Amino acid sequence: MTLSDARLSTRIAIERAGTWLLRATGDEFIRLSVGAQPDPYPAYARLRARESLYRNKLGAVTATFEHCNLVLRDRRFGVQRTDGRLPRFFDTLAMARGPEVVQSFLELDPPDHTRLRKLSRPAFGPARLDGYRPLIESITHDLLDRATAKDNFDLIADFAGPLPIRVISELLGIPPVDTDRFLGYGRVLAQALDGITSLRLARELRTATDEMYALFRTLMAAKREHPEADVLTQLTEAHDAGELTLPELLATCELLLVAGFETTVNLIGNSTFALLNHPGQWGLLRDDPGLARAAAEETLRYDPPVQQTVRVAHEKVELAGTRIRENELVFVMIGATGRDPAVFANPEVFDITRTPEREHLAFSSGIHYCLGAPLARLEAEIALRALAERLPDLALDGTPRRRPSAGIRGLLRLPVRASHGKPLMVP
Known part of the structure; x- marks a missing residue:
């Protein structure tokens, strides 16, 4: 075991002990934050019923729409401390990755956040999106063709997972021959987002990061x-023009890969699970x-997906x-x-015909609003x-398995069956 591994093992052990001690406090927010809950929403209701903002051992907590929206939009709040460092609970992830990996613009405040986000924004503009639709439809139906070759399949592994990784790979400019490798990297990175819980995961993360960055450098050439x-061509040209460093470019590519994968796989999985648990709503969608x-x-x-x-x-x-004190943390319960x-x-009530009174905060708000929304x-x-359209008799076929995360809500496994799948009708 190397010295860095020993330090990381110690850090993981300290975090485990700290988690156990925090659980013992009985604080509602802490119980929500140290492990996945099958149904966190009753606890959220209790948090909303408390003061609009209250303190615990970790910082301040707010769970109402009004005050969460205020914090997300207020420029007096950021994602970094005033010394430029991230909050301490990110230290284990940083230790696992190594000092050569820099923060992405998701973890930066202006002006660096503004500069790096601006370089990536054109790929997600309205004009580009219109051109992506045929690509996404083609990938979607190809995956469904494969999945419906069998009556029973895992909607996450066979459909919701591969779809966004293939789409974001196309957008980044990753050749099809490398897509499966990036899917593997994406899965390791996504697992790390749930917390570095073992030295094994830390080593897998370091290996995935090293291999992914090496492949990005090869693709840049x-x-x-x-x-x-x-996007990769665009960012490479920006790098060569001195608009961002190589570590910043690699971190940006990684962010786009992971964010493009994580948000969408969980949105498709959560949507399908909600629809199949509300047959009346699935019927409405099936009919229209x-x-x-x-x-x-x-x-x-x-x-x-983001909780x-x-x-x-x-x-x-x-x-x-x-x-709120300077450098105090405020936890925003999206x-x-x-x-x-x-x-x-x-x-x-889950109602797909709802006319919402306000736009939700699922993609955050303010300057850190999700670029890939x-x-x-x-x-x-x-x-x-x-x-x-193609699987009108889609139904659950077993016990789903949720990912072990409090911050990101999604499914690792969603077994379904569809005995009468319809082929794609090409006009």
Whole structure:
């Protein structure tokens, strides 16, 4: 065992002990945050019923739509401390990855956040999205052709997982021959987002990161020789023009890969699970597949992939009558906001015909609003429409398995059956 491994093992052990001690406090937020809950929403309701903002051993917590929205939009809050470091609970992940891996723009505040986000924004603009639809539809139906060759399949492994990784690979400019490798890297990185719980996972993460970055560097060289209309070519040209460093480019590519994979696989999985658990709503979608976009939006309100995030006060702030200290953490319970009865009528009801009173916060708000939100929406819409049109008798076929995460809500396994799948009808 190397010295760095020994230090990391010690850090993991300390975190485990700290988690056990925090659980013993009985604090509602801490119980929610140290492990996945089959149904966190009753606990969210209890948090909303407390003070608009309260403190515990980790920081301040807010679970109402109003105050979560305020924190996310207020420029006096950021994702870094005033010294430029991330909150301490990110230290284990940073130790596992090594000092050569820099923060992506998701983990940066302006001006670096603004500069790096601007370089990636064109790939997700309206003009580009219109051109992505045929590609996404083609990949969607190819995956369904393969999945429906058998009566029973895992919707996550056979459909919801491969779809976004193939789409984001195309957008980045990753050749099809390398897509499976990136799917493997994406799975390891996604597992690490749930927490570094063992030295084995830390080593897998380091290996995946090293191999992924090496492949990105190889692809960059190829893009210089043969530039294409893809994100990696665009970022390579920006790097060569001095607009970002190589570590920043690699971190940006990794972020786009992981974010493009994580948000969409969980949105498709959560949407399908909610629909199949509400047969009346599945029937509405089956009878009118044009409701697919609305079904995805209702899932984003009702059972969003991202359940919580955190902000750091960059100065003294008064929020909901409470004084927040400089560098104090504020935990924003995004998963609680979509069911806030002060904002949404009948919030506990899953209704794909709903006309929402406000836009949900599932993609955050403010300067850190999810850059890939339009793409995730488009992929989910196409996927749900295809399921309704081609698999009208889709049903659950076993016990789903949830991912062991409090911050990201999704499924690792969703067994389904569809005995009368319909082929794609080409006009």
